[in-house]
Amino acid sequence: DIQMTQSPSSLSASVGGRVTITCQASQSISDSLNWYQQKPGKAPKLLICAASSLESGVPSRFSGSGSGTDFTLTINSLQPEDFATYFCQQSYSTPRTFGQGTKVEIQ
Amino acid sequence: EVQVVESGGGLVQPGGSLRLSCVASGFTFSNYWMNWVRQVPGKGPEWVGNIKPDGSEKYYVDSVRGRFTISRDNARNSLYLQMDSLRVEDTAMYYCARDRGARTADCWGQGTLVTVSS
Numbered sequence: 001d002i003q004m005t006q007s008p009s010s011l012s013a014s015v016g017g018r019v020t021i022t023c024q025a026s027q028s029i030s031d032s033l034n035w036y037q038q039k040p041g042k043a044p045k046l047l048i049c050a051a052s053s054l055e056s057g058v059p060s061r062f063s064g065s066g067s068g069t070d071f072t073l074t075i076n077s078l079q080p081e082d083f084a085t086y087f088c089q090q091s092y093s094t095p096r097t098f099g100q101g102t103k104v105e106i107q
Numbered sequence: 108e109v110q111v112v113e114s115g116g117g118l119v120q121p122g123g124s125l126r127l128s129c130v131a132s133g134f135t136f137s138n139y140w141m142n143w144v145r146q147v148p149g150k151g152p153e154w155v156g157n158i159k160p161d162g163s164e165k166y167y168v169d170s171v172r173g174r175f176t177i178s179r180d181n182a183r184n185s186l187y188l189q190m191d192s193l194r195v196e197d198t199a200m201y202y203c204a205r206d207r208g209a210r211t212a213d214c215w216g217q218g219t220l221v222t223v224s225s
Contacts, residue, residue, distance in 0.1 A: 004151075034211055036152075042200055042213035044152065045117045055213075087151055089211035098151040 002026050002090050008097035010083035012107040017076040021102045023066075023088035031067045038101075041083045048073065049091070075104075109133040110212050111203045116219030123193050127219055129186040129203030134214075137181040138205035139163075142155075143188045144215070145199035153199075157206060158186070171197075191222045 003026035013019050023033065029050040036044035046055050048064040051071060061076045075082055083106050088099040112202035115127040127143070143155040158177045165177050186203055189190050203213040206213035 024189065032209070043204075043217055044212075045215075046213050049209070049211050089152075094166055094210065096154045096210045098153070100151045 002093060004088055004095050004097050004099040006086075006088055006093045006102050008102060009100065010103040011106060012105045013078050014107045015078055016026060016077045017102055019078055019082075019106075021073045021086055021088075021104075023071045023073070023099050025071075025090055025092075028068045029090045029092035032090055033064070033066065033071045034089045034091055035062075035064055035073045036087045036089065036098075037082075037084045038087065044087060047086075055099055078104075079084055080106075085091060109177045109205070109214040111205060111214060111218045113201065113203045113219040116201060117223045118136055118222045118224065119194060120225050121195055121223055123223070124189070124191045125171045125221060127190070127201055127203075127217060127221070129188075131184045131186070131203075131205070134205070136179075136184040136187045140208075141177075141179060142204045142206055142212055143175075143177060143186075144203065144204050144212065145197075145221075146218075152202070153173040155188070155201070188219070193221075194225050197221065198223045209219065 005024045033046040033051045038044045050063045065072045085101045085103045111131045113129045116185045121181040142157040158165045174192045178187045187214040200218040202218045203216045
């Protein structure tokens with residue numbers, strides 16, 4: 001199985017700030033990488049698929065990049081509603097696997 | 108509105124069984140692969156398995172293969188997860204999720220909690 005490693009596991013940031021979360025795959029997965037946002041008590045919400053393709057309705061302050069084994073989720077101009085936990089997930093092979101999550105907290 | 112709603116979770120003893128259900132609405136259920144995904148609080152999600160639109164193919168993660176069975180009833184827009192020989196480590200929130208293709212789940216339910224404990 002492909003292992004997905006996220007860093008950091010948590011971070012603090014201010015409203016209006018910029019956040020960068022990284023995700024590393026244990027083997028090359030091309031651009032087969034999704035990002036999800038999860039708020040407490042809620043289901044994960046798909047933000048970005050294929051490493052950089054923003055889902056419909058997701059604000060443009062979210063962006064994704066990377067290919068191969070190293071990927072990045074960037075949130076510019078952080079808004080109060082962005083404080084949540086973010087997960088990466090490889091869609092390259094079965095079983096699909098997720099990272100352990102990055103919790104973004106208010107500074 | 109595209110929606111899936113899970114039910115059937117609860118407390119069960121190790122070695123016991125439980126059947127989860129998921130009812131879909133707002134989309135043509137019979138056209139989509141459907142998944143079960145579980146998550147222990149504070150951890151990343153774990154994909155449990157999925158089923159082809161016509162039910163003819165099913166795939167499972169190694170840790171549940173032989174103990175869990177996924178099925179569906181397209182006439183009832185429903186997905187099921189039969190869980191047998193439950194273990195303490197199966198304790199988690201279980202989510203039903205629609206697949207849009209390319210191993211990408213684009214619609215998740217709110218989850219149903221399964222607790223395996225004596």
